Amino acid sequence: MIAGIETGGTKIVCAVADADAPTEIVETVTIPTSDPETSYLAIRELLGRHEVEAVGLASFGPVDVVPESANYGTVLASPKRGWPGFDQRAALADIVAAPLTVVSDVTGSAIGELRHGAGIGFGSIAYVTVGTGVGVGAIVAGSPVQGLGHPELGHVLVRRHPDDDFAGVCPFHGDCLEGLAAGPAVEARWGSPGSALSGEMLASAVELGAWYVAQLMMTITLSLCPERIILGGGVAKTPGLMRRVRELTAVLLNGYLQDHPAADPDSDFIVPPGLGDRAGVIGALELAAGALAPRG
Numbered sequence: 001m002i003a004g005i006e007t008g009g010t011k012i013v014c015a016v017a018d019a020d021a022p023t024e025i026v027e028t029v030t031i032p033t034s035d036p037e038t039s040y041l042a043i044r045e046l047l048g049r050h051e052v053e054a055v056g057l058a059s060f061g062p063v064d065v066v067p068e069s070a071n072y073g074t075v076l077a078s079p080k081r082g083w084p085g086f087d088q089r090a091a092l093a094d095i096v097a098a099p100l101t102v103v104s105d106v107t108g109s110a111i112g113e114l115r116h117g118a119g120i121g122f123g124s125i126a127y128v129t130v131g132t133g134v135g136v137g138a139i140v141a142g143s144p145v146q147g148l149g150h151p152e153l154g155h156v157l158v159r160r161h162p163d164d165d166f167a168g169v170c171p172f173h174g175d176c177l178e179g180l181a182a183g184p185a186v187e188a189r190w191g192s193p194g195s196a197l198s199g200e201m202l203a204s205a206v207e208l209g210a211w212y213v214a215q216l217m218m219t220i221t222l223s224l225c226p227e228r229i230i231l232g233g234g235v236a237k238t239p240g241l242m243r244r245v246r247e248l249t250a251v252l253l254n255g256y257l258q259d260h261p262a263a264d265p266d267s268d269f270i271v272p273p274g275l276g277d278r279a280g281v282i283g284a285l286e287l288a289a290g291a292l293a294p295r296g
Helices: 035-046 088-093 105-116 179-181 183-190 198-222 241-253 276-291
Strands: 002-007 011-018 021-032 053-061 100-102 125-130 132-141 227-233
Touching: 002 035, 002 276, 011 035, 011 227, 011 276, 021 276, 035 088, 035 125, 053 088, 053 105, 053 227, 053 276, 088 100, 100 105, 100 132, 100 276, 105 125, 105 132, 105 227, 105 276, 125 198, 132 179, 132 198, 179 183, 183 198, 198 227, 198 241, 227 276
Parallel strands: 002 053, 053 100, 125 227
Antiparallel strands: 002 011, 011 021, 125 132
């Protein structure tokens, strides 16, 4: 058996499956993201019921993804209370004597979508989540983009909307992309989560959110050259947001890439996830399957 763990801003999903069929989950548990000790107690209980040969971890970041590092798997400067410095590899060591492969949560989602979702048939894709935070995972020529760390494009600085004077909520950068467009920013700006907005307030939230997310789409398009961008996360489900992001991406490109599908709001260049909310844990299971020797 293999295990996949996806840790996210609001929930953690842990699943086990056969290595030959990572999408056919045998058992799964979903728990709220709380303190690390409580969260990993539930994970340990699930893994302890199975003979696990390998584990894939798609972790919220920033997280150490350098296998040679002494801190491999450790959560770094996260704003989540109690998590910075938490060694996720050590938390599993005494319950699972199996190889552990670690990537960021959005890289895990990108892997899942590439193999089994909206990225099938492509070699280079980007997965963007706009939810509790903003993150980007990328696969270029079949391989995840990571080196000294993993992409943290949610913290890029963006051009402000002319009508926006909101200070931003990122504890590190204030008005970076995540500080202006993620779920906590939506709630702080409007006094309610995006799912509770309606009427003119919803229309304004969509316009502002799309303005900032479209800048990220443009940045990804110009820098990583993906064949498709998959846009997921709770905020991205806001009615009308996907369409407006496509439109504003084309506006911001301003004719620079005339034959590129990003310049056409009606193209399928920016799409929702094919796996829905399962992309991350499926990607984590794929990581675990890949850690095992090929079966003859």
